[in-house]
């Protein structure tokens with residue numbers, strides 16, 4: 001697997017495309033998409049099945065070490081293996097299957113309509129809010145609720161309020177409880193008003209979540225500990241560490257995908273009547289990639305290729321590294337910034353923003369260019 | 373490889389209808405696993421350790437492959453969990469993965485009933501995806517998907533005199549019937565007329581001759597297209613001469629569409645169409661129920677939120693596939709019901725029967741339905 005070359009010639013601020021340019025740009029990306037779709041086949045299915053196998057074996061191994069092991073070493077290994085399995089299941093397997101990346105296989109195990117991931121967030125809720133709101137309205141302020149998850153101010157275009165003062169701490173809390181944050185976020189908890197109707201409406205839309213959450217909690221904190229008898233505390237703690245580890249990891253990966261330096265925020269007016277090519281350009285300018293090796297990409301569910309994911313959310317993610325060079329080349333020709341950097345730099349950029357935007361300002365009348 | 377007839381002898385339960393289910397331990401475990409969101413793990417590990425026991429999927433292992441003719445092979449299968457046997461004449465939906473995509477086709481069970489084993493007999497169809505793949509790639513030991521046996525092409529309970537009119541690979545459901553009747557010694561008065569291109573194209577010809585020799589109630593006539601004495605091919609008058617009481621018998625036919633159309637016409641003209649049971653392997657010529665290929669209809673897929681355009685002159689399945697959708701389906705001819713889905717609104721017509729469905733919230737089979745109006749489907 002290759003690593004993307006950082007090209008010093010590459011633009012860091014995208015040019016505005018004329019209508020014709022945007023159409024041509026869109027046509028090139030459509031053609032790339034069609035080419036990959038036509039090429040899908042056995043190797044794609046073999047890949048996801050082998051990840052599923054790794055995930056299952058590491059879960060079984062991790063749980064066995066927690067349940068039957070004695071001493072700290074087996075505890076650390078067990079919790080580690082369980083963490084890896086939970087990350088694989090949520091990222092490379094669950095997230096990608098639920099995007100419909102494998103629907104073409106017609107394998108019920110890989111079907112977006114029935115897959116439900118190992119996560120507090122219920123598949124039904126996620127598919128609507130994530131697949132629809134976030135992927136369609138990526139980085140449009142006021143429409144894409146994933147900007148700062150309704151909690152954090154990550155761009156100057158977001159209005160400041162005093163709660164943002166403590167956002168360095170809220171960010172850490174969100175990171176450690178990320179799956180619950182995502183679940184609550186998808187339920188629009190922040191929109192609840194103190195009246196009966198609004199609270200009842202929340203209760204209604206929370207049903208899938210409540211059912212899911214009950215089962216998830218029962219599994220990791222009642223069922224498996226009870227099964228472990230004397231080792232119950234160990235199993236309880238190991239499961240908690242694994243959930244915690246996965247939360248931190250997914251938080252880091254996802255925040256690096258949309259909030260590092262150079263990622264652009266759009267206003268609703270800018271995106272009215274946008275063409276397919278303009279939509280593609282927004283996906284590129286609103287996303288950022290993280291560089292890394294094959295294993296790293298798999299552990300991020302290939303969200304390290306956030307740009308390719310946003311262009312082609314329904315193409316099997318393992319294909320992203322293969323098409324990244326071509327996407328980058330197309331971007332260069334059309335003067336579109338292709339934001340890619342190491343995990344450390346992207347994470348640093350996110351951290352700087354969370355710190356900087358905890359304070360008000362800088363006031364700018366209209367956002368068009370990137371902040372970097 | 374044991375000859376299929378030994379399986380017939382070993383046939384342990386000629387199941388007609390399924391017995392009411394008892395809740396077994398494994399089912400209780402499966403339910404508990406689902407409660408805890410561990411059903412995926414359960415399926416994975418059972419599949420890993422004992423594939424044939426996989427919950428929620430019916431699988432079978434290929435135990436033998438043998439050539440029936442130059443272009444037809446029989447695959448004997450050991451059925452996994454859930455297989456309840458079949459009634460002779462029924463088919464199973466076989467699914468295999470070809471180039472990463474699951475493909476499903478119907479195949480008649482050609483063996484006599486058994487709670488463990490079955491065989492399917494597959495003829496290569498030129499240009500056909502699944503039949504050729506089975507011939508070229510399926511190996512002993514491989515695992516394929518099957519479904520519970522289904523279909524109404526079965527012997528009536530009180531049949532004394534029977535007539536089987538088979539052609540080509542259409543022999544398969546009647547082969548199962550003949551093997552079953554032979555194993556049970558239940559032939560009273562059965563005639564089988566089997567049409568094939570040449571002696572080399574007869575499937576199980578030797579076995580059928582042997583059964584006929586051993587059972588006085590079974591008469592077997594093979595008719596070859598290449599016969600030099602002018603008796604080859606299908607001919608209404610010759611059939612009538614051969615079996616004078618043909619219209620009094622419970623008759624069964626299965627074969628290429630052309631032959632079946634002619635057999636059907638004979639029974640219809642005699643006014644005894646209800647005595648003829650038919651099994652079609654391919655879609656009959658579509659009845660023209662007024663479908664216009666120039667009319668575009670939009671189909672809203674309510675689950676995915678997408679919209680596709682189909683025309684009035686094609687099946688909804690074909691139209692959706694043309695639009696890049698990949699709806700679930702099996703036989704593509706209204707038999708296996710795998711493509712059944714809820715029609716939320718709109719009007720469709722059944723291209724086989726001409727029947728119209730225009731009430732909201734009805735289940736339709738998209739492989740044999742064409743759009744009469746714009747539609748919303750729960751897909």
Ligand SMILES: Cc1cc2nc3c(=O)[nH]c(=O)nc-3n(C[C@H](O)[C@H](O)[C@H](O)COP(=O)(O)OP(=O)(O)OC[C@H]3O[C@@H](n4cnc5c(N)ncnc54)[C@H](O)[C@@H]3O)c2cc1C
Pocket residue numbers: 463477478479480481492493494495496497498499500501502503504541544545651652653654703705707
């Ligand atoms: C109830 C039922 C029972 C069946 N039982 C058997 C069986 O016991 N043995 C068996 O070999 N087949 C049987 N078939 C047919 C089988 O399901 C497949 O249709 C057949 O194997 C061709 O599949 P394919 O994927 O190779 O061809 P496809 O790729 O589906 O079709 C390729 C082309 O061949 C045409 N075609 C499809 N089937 C036939 C056919 N039978 N004759 C001529 N042209 C055809 C199609 O219209 C298409 O144009 C049965 C079908 C049904 C509905």
